[in-house]
Amino acid sequence: MSHVDEARLHAYLDGELSALGLESPELEEHLTRCTACATQLDEARRVYATAREILSTAAPATPIVPPFEVVLARAAFGNPHAADAQCLDRKPPEHQRFTHLVASQRGRRGALSPSTAVVSVALHALLLGGVVYASMFAPKQADTEAEEMVSFMDIQEQAPEPPKPPEPEPEPPEPEPEAPKPEAPPPVAKGFQELIPPKAPPAEIKQEDANARAVTAADYSGVGEAGGRADGVVGGVKSTDEAPKEDAAPIFTVEETGVKPEIRNLREVQRALERNYPRQYADAGIAGQVTVKFMIDTDGSVPESSVTVLDATNEAFSEAAIKSVSKFRFKPIKYRGEFVRVWATMPITFQPPQ
Numbered sequence: 001m002s003h004v005d006e007a008r009l010h011a012y013l014d015g016e017l018s019a020l021g022l023e024s025p026e027l028e029e030h031l032t033r034c035t036a037c038a039t040q041l042d043e044a045r046r047v048y049a050t051a052r053e054i055l056s057t058a059a060p061a062t063p064i065v066p067p068f069e070v071v072l073a074r075a076a077f078g079n080p081h082a083a084d085a086q087c088l089d090r091k092p093p094e095h096q097r098f099t100h101l102v103a104s105q106r107g108r109r110g111a112l113s114p115s116t117a118v119v120s121v122a123l124h125a126l127l128l129g130g131v132v133y134a135s136m137f138a139p140k141q142a143d144t145e146a147e148e149m150v151s152f153m154d155i156q157e158q159a160p161e162p163p164k165p166p167e168p169e170p171e172p173p174e175p176e177p178e179a180p181k182p183e184a185p186p187p188v189a190k191g192f193q194e195l196i197p198p199k200a201p202p203a204e205i206k207q208e209d210a211n212a213r214a215v216t217a218a219d220y221s222g223v224g225e226a227g228g229r230a231d232g233v234v235g236g237v238k239s240t241d242e243a244p245k246e247d248a249a250p251i252f253t254v255e256e257t258g259v260k261p262e263i264r265n266l267r268e269v270q271r272a273l274e275r276n277y278p279r280q281y282a283d284a285g286i287a288g289q290v291t292v293k294f295m296i297d298t299d300g301s302v303p304e305s306s307v308t309v310l311d312a313t314n315e316a317f318s319e320a321a322i323k324s325v326s327k328f329r330f331k332p333i334k335y336r337g338e339f340v341r342v343w344a345t346m347p348i349t350f351q352p353p354q
Helices: 006-014 016-020 025-033 035-058 068-077 084-089 114-137 266-276 279-284 316-325
Strands: 251-253 288-296 308-312 341-350
Touching: 006 035, 025 035, 035 114, 266 316, 279 316, 288 316, 308 316, 316 341
Parallel strands: 251 341
Antiparallel strands: 288 308, 288 341
């Protein structure tokens, strides 16, 4: 607790704190511990005591007020200093009653006498001197202000960072090898087609190409060379529907080429697997795996006729695997400087949708 101010000390001496219920043991305990505040309190008590003594000696004597009847009698006889008994025994004549009242006299003495004025001036001078003395010799509270230490630092301007060297431009990716353009087939000879029955029933019916040339009755007229067509040319190559010319290009294996097949249309492959997933197995949450063998053509496509199922956990997934693998598109495989056809084996896994 800091020093007690002068106003609170005077309120404590006058008993105002007790009247307001603000006096606390903390103030009295502080006065017992703080020498400066205790000295200031004692000085104020001495000033109070001196003022009381002066006031008690300077106070005027209590005037003796005569009874009202005596005042009336004195006024009637015109002698304000007459004895009380004399005024009461004698009765003034009727014409003299209430004619000489003290209040009716013009000459009245002033309320402040010279002696009272001297005492009042002396009392005020004493009070002012006590206040000045208390203010001059009262212990002053030291104003302690928190000092801040400010240190100045010379901030050097940072040198700009050297420009970063330009990043090397990324090397352009190697252009993908172009697939070889298929050679135009030689012209067909002018003639007619022959219908030759197969020696054994085919394992599957060959799908017709919707963009192929439509067959006409003129192709079976029997005029010209056998194996030709009505719109063929003289000296052209003979061909038959049942005995197509086989491709003489060899087919290698992945092990022979040493090139790992790279799928180029992963999103389309994923959609094909989801589309061809057997519905009843997908709803039941049953997975399956099929191992297939297929041929990657020189342009990266997979002919559906080349897909063969080697192993399957369920036959229901075999057909789905064949349809899905035919949608695969691989990066053409180059071997010995040429794009070649390659046999590949791959497991196809069907996972039920989450």
